[in-house]
Amino acid sequence: xxxxxxxxxxxxxxxxxxxxxxxxxxxxxxxxxxxxxxxxxxxxxxxxxxxxxxxxxxxxxxxxxxxxxxxxxxxxxxxxxxxxxxxxxxxxxxxxxxxxxxxxxxxxxxxxxxxxxxxxxxxxxxxxxxxxxxxxxxxxxxxxxxxxxxxxxxxxxxxxxxxxxxxxxxxxxxxxxxxxxxxxxxxxxxxxxxxxxxxxxxxxxxxxxxxxxxxxxxxxxxxxxxxxxxxxxxxxxxxxxxxxxxxxxxxxxxxxxxxxxxxxxxxxxxxxxxxxxxxxxxxxxxxxxxxxxxxxxxxxxxxxxxxxxxxxxxxxxxxxxxxxxxxxxxxxxxxxxxxxxxxxxxxxxxxxxxxxxxxxxxxxxxxxxxxxxxxxxxxxxxxxxxxxxxxxxxxxxxxxxxxxxxxxxxxxxxxxxxxxxxxxxxxxxxxxxxxxxxxxxxxxxxxxxxxxxxxxxxxxxxxxxxxxxxxxxxxxxxxxxxxxxxxxxxxxxxxxxxxxxxx
Numbered sequence: 230x231x232x233x234x235x236x237x238x239x240x241x242x243x244x245x246x247x248x249x250x251x252x253x254x255x256x257x258x259x260x261x262x263x264x265x266x267x268x269x270x271x272x273x274x275x276x277x278x279x280x281x282x283x284x285x286x287x288x289x290x291x292x293x294x295x296x297x298x299x300x301x302x303x304x305x306x307x308x309x310x311x312x313x314x315x316x317x318x319x320x321x322x323x324x325x326x327x328x329x330x331x332x333x334x335x336x337x338x339x340x341x342x343x344x345x346x347x348x349x350x351x352x353x354x355x356x357x358x359x360x361x362x363x364x365x366x367x368x369x370x371x372x373x374x375x376x377x378x379x380x381x382x383x384x385x386x387x388x389x390x391x392x393x394x395x396x397x398x399x400x401x402x403x404x405x406x407x408x409x410x411x412x413x414x415x416x417x418x419x420x421x422x423x424x425x426x427x428x429x430x431x432x433x434x435x436x437x438x439x440x441x442x443x444x445x446x447x448x449x450x451x452x453x454x455x456x457x458x459x460x461x462x463x464x465x466x467x468x469x470x471x472x473x474x475x476x477x478x479x480x481x482x483x484x485x486x487x488x489x490x491x492x493x494x495x496x497x498x499x500x501x502x503x504x505x506x507x508x509x510x511x512x513x514x515x516x517x518x519x520x521x522x523x524x525x526x527x528x529x530x531x532x533x534x535x536x537x538x539x540x541x542x543x544x545x546x547x548x549x550x551x552x553x554x555x556x557x558x559x560x561x562x563x564x565x566x567x568x569x570x571x572x573x574x575x576x577x578x579x580x581x582x583x584x585x586x587x588x589x590x591x592x593x594x595x596x597x598x599x600x601x602x603x604x605x606x607x608x609x610x611x612x613x614x615x616x617x618x619x620x621x622x623x624x625x626x627x628x629x630x631x632x633x634x635x636x637x638x639x640x641x642x643x644x645x646x647x648x649x650x651x652x653x654x655x656x657x658x659x660x661x662x663x664x665x666x667x668x669x670x671x672x673x674x675x676x677x678x679x680x681x682x683x684x685x686x687x688x689x690x691x692x693x694x695x696x697x698x699x700x701x702x703x704x705x706x707x708x709x710x711x712x713x714x715x716x717x718x719x720x721x722x723x724x725x726x727x728x729x730x731x732x
Contacts, residue, residue: 260561529664
């Protein structure tokens, strides 16, 4: 438990610093380029890169963790074979993106633009994206291995470092090409640091003998195959949103969805991903011991601790979608028409990422149980459902980009409910009642807060200072509601503060 708490602190610290820098970078990019066709092309290509990263590096790395824990005596060789598999696979895919960049730009971006200069820009984005994918494979692989060895300090280093370099390059060289190249340079520097550090760790703490083992690679590959699609539904649905948006007549749609995602994903980026990374080890340990009670305790902690922060944050984003979009993006080439387009998508995306933040760590728990087929079946159900909803709301009902956001919000909600139901059936144990009670209190307090700040946002003039005032009021209301509802964690925090004051 101490390891999980320590990992959470490191991860949240790194995420908080990184997101602040990232928001500054996003503000700079949007005021420089607005929702231009170049921004839409970049948004589409980076979605492709993140999708590939999710279904290759992340999938095989996640599948490796339980396997590594089962082979403690051969930990070093299993870890290095996991790295060799993921790096090799992503290197091949990255090279293919570079080699076929012209064809990819034509076939994936042809619906968005037929302008030769824009297609050339798309080609350059695919080339840089292929290089980024290779770099990410190195850093991501070592990151998972270090997590398996309970080395968490890198969590507070990676994203702040990458985003600082990214922001600096974009500020010094404000061109659309630096949207991708800045990220590439930052990740390359971190990959070099973590690769050298990882090599020195293994050299000083272990004896490197057999590095390549066919049996290890085969087992990790077979474990990772069903994980590739099963745990990547969020990125697959995001890709579906972006691709279908290229058929809309408004060329701003892809970029608008990307901008809305940047805001909506903040609660997950700050807290959900920290919970996901740290609790996965707990799921793996509980599963290896066959302790169903402990396993469902972790399920409850994901719902309660995740919901305690993510629910109010997401509800607040939805209630103040116009205010927050205006606060962060308005200015320069980003006008009020852009604000309302992004805000309409943000309203639904906020709900989507609320449930996404909770179902991702729960979906990954199936890997720890060695039930990799379950996420695969869920993907087979919900990915086509999302595409169908996209067509229904985006095209048939004429909602455009906001319709795609609504579609994924419904899909994420259904995915979340399905996973909870399956886990209860599989474990033959309910989620502990105390966690469900806390989860319900978080919803009730968030709903009251959301209604209040939505009303304030409608009646107060649209300005950055008013947005900050409303957010502050919302935080106070949410805290007071938790106290009135006698939430256990809130009372503990208050008692600690009171105790220190009395001292």
